[in-house]
Amino acid sequence: MTDFVVRPAVEGEQRALFEVLGRSLHAPPVDDERWEKRSAGWPADRKVGAFADKQPIGVASSVGTAMTVPGGKVVPAAAVDGVGVRADHTRRGVLTAMMREQLGDLQARGEVLAALHASETTIYGRFGYGIGTRSQDVSVSPRRARFRDSAPAGGQVRLISSSEAIELLPELYRRIGLRRPGMIERPQRWWSSQTHRMKDLVVAVHTGPDGDDGFVAYQPQDRVMKPPEMRIALAVHNLHGANTAAVAGLWRFLLKIDLVGEVRAFGRPLDEPLAPMLVDTRAWRVTDVSDELWVRLVDVPAALAARSYRDGDPVVIEVRDPFLPANSGCYRIGPDGAGRTDELPQLRLDVDVLAMLYLGEWQATTLAAAGRIEALQADAPERADELLRTPTRPWCGTGF
Template sequence: MTDFDVRPITEDERRSTFDLLRRALHSRRATDDLWARAGESWPAAHKFGAFDGGSPIGIVSAYDTEIAVPGGRTLPVAAVEGVGVRADRTRRGVLSAMMAVQLADFAARGLPLAVLHASEPTIYGRFGYGSAALGKTLRVSRPAARLHERVATGGDVRLLTPEEAVEEIPGLYRRIGLHRPGMIGRPARWWPISHDRHVGPDDGHLVAVHSGPDGDDGFVVYDTITRRSFDAPDHGAVLDVHDLHAAGPAARAALWRYLLSVDLVSEVHARHRPVDEPLALMLTDHRHAATASVEDDLWLRPVDVAAALAARTYRAAGPVVLAVTDRVLPANAGHYEVGPDGARRTDAAADLALDVDTLGMLYLGHWAATTLAEAGRIDVRDPVALARADELFTTTAAPWCGTHF
């Protein structure tokens, strides 16, 4: 027996659960002004709360969107955007109960994948999520950092007004498209709280757009943070990159050239960039672009293992049979043959055995099967199969999400 119930929230419970999440994440309750702006991005749909009587003590929230998978296809995905338990009710099974209900809902609605950004990495593995894509933080010294002369950067860059930024960037993001594994769509409800409030006149982030031969093809959202003080009145500002997307290398390089040309800046800081973004190699002196850290970014959970494996493509190598276990969604348990022609369930003996969270790590192509086996995450039944799995699952471009949610 538990002393709480888990159920879908009602329309009348939207604000109380929003406040619960904010308090669980150590933010203050929403003011009326914030709720007026954020409320439409917090609908009741796809939210499950834990309730003690009529009071919410926990919340899990997600929205439906799409994700790019290796090979270029996009799949429906649940983006888990908010998970929290009231501080006086943690470690009593509330989170486990809510996550089980949420995953059962994803499976019942036919969603093959779920993704999230983990506030605490130790939490989500037991629910089947694995760290599938990483992001790096770049710190670029100014004014020393300059692109070398062979970097192609045609076209023009222009600054938008706040009104233009709210109006134009959603369509430009759609036109750029989900061109890397791990990138997700941004539905209409994402933009008001995650974009508009930053670029509007109250917050003051700046937005620059690149235009190439075929029109607008890239944008960057950034802020400037002063470093000047009484003791260092001439210290340049930090230019903090919040969001940067481009349709190709030339547009991306042109946006970086623009950022590195802004006056009175001592450093450009960009977090959660693709781990293979070659900015350092684009500079005349690569030491002026330092990778300050590499962190887990997107966590992925196969909800329907058969559908997820069948949807992506694989490189040319001999097939491998995976034995998958899933404690939360046992229907996923079984053997799957993966090869260049696709994936299917099989009764054949397993070459490699792994839990569903490790399959989530393997799925987008960042982690090699050999690495995961050396880390104790894959049980190797046939050592020869590791090299085949490495080749099958690898991707040319590193997976990357590029969207905070």
């Protein structure tokens, strides 16, 4: 018998639940000033709370959004943006109960996918989440980074104020579009949560032949302005462009800023083409590669039907989902789409592994070799690789 209850939050409980989340992440206490900044972006809706003796001990929160899947279709999704359990109630099944309640809620809302950024990599696999995208952190030396003559030239770049950024960027992000599998819509609540951060960032906008088509937000760090050093580093937190020319133009701008000794960019796509544009490819140095977005197929039939598949022989996969048993079963995937089938399976895998394959980040042959997929037919992993292959690496590019 549990000593806690899990239920949807009600109006008036937001601040107490936010305090629980902050404590679980070792953040400072929530004072009135901080709560005033965050309260508009922390409504009771979509909050699942755990309570013991009527006091909150855990929270799981989400935001409604939409995600692009391979082939370009955009499906309803949930961005899980805050999960925590109070330190004196961990290891008691609180998180499991909240995850079950939250996934049930997302199913009822008709959301096909859920996604989160994991604080620890060992937590969410047991709830059906898998690493759907990965990203890289890079360090670029402006002194060495000379572009090849054949590299895209880009357009014009202008700096804008924080107030202009608050007005312009939401529409510009929509105009750029969800160009890669894994990219998500940024609802107004997301932008509202970023308002207080804009004051600490420098924002520049790229303009191409058809108007504004890219932006970057960065922050000066490690400022040394005493001769003979005279240098700073730029930390790039957000860089998006509608095309390669816009992305190249923004990078050209960053690498030409005076007194900059290093540009550090975080969470970039693994296939970002900047290094091949440079005469000295070692000017671009990868400092870390890590998991970016963890994905959960909330509605497996709808998710498989939504994405596209390349030409190749169909494959029948058996999916096991003990957390959401209705998803379990056999599915036939092929160039014409995907759906349930009574055919015998050729691959057998858990739903978290299906999430790793879904956006195109991982190959079935790799996961089969690692023991994550059971191949019931010898050539099935290779055939699945061909069907699930995507022309670009998936990437989210949005923190939440």
